[in-house]
Amino acid sequence: MTRVLYIEGSPNKEYSASIEVCNAFLDAYRLEHPDHVIQKLDIWDLAMPEFDGNALAAKYAGLNGAALTPAQAAAWQGIEELAARFHEADKFLFGVPLWNFSIPYKLKHLIDVISQKDVLFRFDSSGFAGMLHGKKAAVVYARGLSYMSPGSFTPASEFDLQRPYMETWLKFVGVKDVVGIVVERTLFGPDGEADRSSAIEEARTIARAF
Numbered sequence: 357m358t359r360v361l362y363i364e365g366s367p368n369k370e371y372s373a374s375i376e377v378c379n380a381f382l383d384a385y386r387l388e389h390p391d392h393v394i395q396k397l398d399i400w401d402l403a404m405p406e407f408d409g410n411a412l413a414a415k416y417a418g419l420n421g422a423a424l425t426p427a428q429a430a431a432w433q434g435i436e437e438l439a440a441r442f443h444e445a446d447k448f449l450f451g452v453p454l455w456n457f458s459i460p461y462k463l464k465h466l467i468d469v470i471s472q473k474d475v476l477f478r479f480d481s482s483g484f485a486g487m488l489h490g491k492k493a494a495v496v497y498a499r500g501l502s503y504m505s506p507g508s509f510t511p512a513s514e515f516d517l518q519r520p521y522m523e524t525w526l527k528f529v530g531v532k533d534v535v536g537i538v539v540e541r542t543l544f545g546p547d548g549e550a551d552r553s554s555a556i557e558e559a560r561t562i563a564r565a566f
Contacts, residue, residue: 357391357392357393358389358391358392358393358446358447359392359393359394359395359444359445359446359447360382360385360392360393360394360395360445360446360447360448360449361395361397361441361442361444361445361447361448361449362378362382362394362395362396362397362448362449362450362451363397363399363448363449363450363451363463363466364378364396364397364398364399364400364451365399365450365451365452365453365459365460365462365463366400366451366453366460366498367400367460367462368453372451372453372498373453373498373539373542373552373555374451374452374453374496374497374498374539375451376552376556377451377496377498377537377539377552377555377556377559378449378451378496378559380556380559380560380563381449381494381496381537381559381560381562381563381566382394382449382563383560384559384560384561384563384564385563385564385566387564388563388564395441395445397441399460399462399463399465399466400462402462402466404438404462404465404466404469405431405434405435405438405469407435407468407469408431410425410427410428410430410431411428411431411432411434411435411469413425413428414428414429414431414432415432415472415473418432418473418474419473435469435470435472435475436475438466438469438470439470439472439475439476442470442476442488442529443487443488445491446491446492447491447492447493447494447566448491448492448493448494448526448531449493449494449495449496450463450493450494450495450496450522451496451498452495452496452497452498452518452522453498453499454497454498454499454500454518457515457516457517457518458517458518458521459518459521459522467525471525471528471529475487476488476529476530477528477529477530484528485530486527486528486529486530486531487529487530488529488530488531489530489531489532490530491530491531491533492531492533492534492535492566493526493531493533493534493535494534494535494536494537494559494562494563494566495519495522495523495526495534495535495536495537496536496537496538496539496555496559497518497519497522497536497537497538497539498539498540498542499518499538499539499540499541499542500540500541500542500543501540501541501543502540502541519536519538523536535562535566537555537558537559537562538555539551539552539554539555
């Protein structure tokens with residue numbers, strides 16, 4: 357059975373552009389794939405393990421082939437259990453609002469915790485290999501201003517650490533089939549409605565073939 361994991365990245369449940377566009381995506385996807393399972397992972401309602409001293413010690417013990425202490429083993433088990441949701445899914449939908457040129461700290465926390473050797477990637481003398489190969493992702497990027505408008509005072513070449521970060525990470529863990537949907541000018545109220553409507557229609561179109 358095909359499984360879709362939706363990672364909801366905004367805490368702004370009532371007015372979030374990323375959530376609105378993701379919901380439009382999922383509604384269109386359900387109509388096209390009624391037999392697929394969709395699961396939501398709300399990072400703002402998720403007890404994520406800390407990558408603390410025990411987790412770090414477990415990481416290096418694994419690299420060195422050393423036995424784990426009970427505390428280290430418990431810390432690593434929490435990491436593997438969280439990462440298991442990504443292994444179980446066939447497709448991903450991420451809703452990613454722009455925070456300080458990049459991604460929300462809770463999403464960064466999730467990525468930092470699960471991006472471990474023999475959890476989401478492997479490496480040896482020949483290099484790195486992601487473990488989520490064969491999967492695909494759609495990412496909704498929401499931005500208060502515009503990186504793409506001519507004359508923007510926040511040009512993407514200098515300020516966009518949001519989309520490059522997500523796409524680099526996904527590629528690193530093995531997800532090569534990635535499509536992005538951008539909704540900008542979310543701080544402009546009615547003046548930004550055209551941008552939001554356009555992103556919603558794009559999301560619906562992409563979802564039908566996703």
